[in-house]
Amino acid sequence: MTDAPSDHVTPARDGRERAESVREVLAVVVLSVTAILTAWCGFESSKWGGMMSIEFSQASGARIEAADAASTARDNRAVDLSIYELWVQARATGDTALAEYVEARFTPEFAIAFEDWQQGGESARSPFKEPSYVPEGAVEAQRASDRADALLAKALESNQRGDDYAILTVLFALVLFFVAVSERSRMHWSGWFLLGLGIAVAIVGIVILVTFPILV
DSSP, X not given: OTTHHHHHHHHHHHHHHHHHHHHHHHHHHHHHHHHHHHHHHHHHHHHHHHHHHHHHHHHHHHHHHHHHHHHHHHHHHHHHHHHHHHHHHHHHHTOHHHHHHHHTTOOHHHHHHHHHHHHTTTOSSSGGGSTTOOOTTHHHHHHHHHXXXXXXXXXXXXXXXXXXXXXXXXXXXXXXXXXXXXXXXOSHHXXXXXXXXXXXXXXXXXXXXXXXXXXX
């Protein structure tokens, strides 16, 4: 009669041991997958950080190029202004020959604006107010400035993507924590709860991960 209780306890104990074995195997699988995903997130964060540095450098180079072109445009505008002042003086004194001599030495960009100004009845204060006046270097400066703005926007985007992967690394580290603690738990239900919580967080992290762009 003393053997009867042990016959009833043994199947329950065997079932619990099998459940614990399943939990241990599942925990190992989750830990392995999470470790791989954590390494991948670290790799991607590093790659996006490198891309950000390159784009910031390119944006800086474009800014310098824009500044050089803008300086060239200012110099050309100053030259056009000096020549135009001579023309104004010649016209004011009635020196037609000097005025024609000065006109022949207009830069091509200013000559276009000057012609438009005269065709418009000289209604604008000067040819410099004409939309057609674009000194050499102005277009290049605007293009370089636009390119710098685009590269800066891309650099900030790359920085954000690197931060997103870094945050995801923290999320997967939380999974590792839950699963590791579940292995140390002495209570059956708490071990499964922590493991389930870790798996749930891992699933959330994987869903977020697949929405992120990949840089190889």
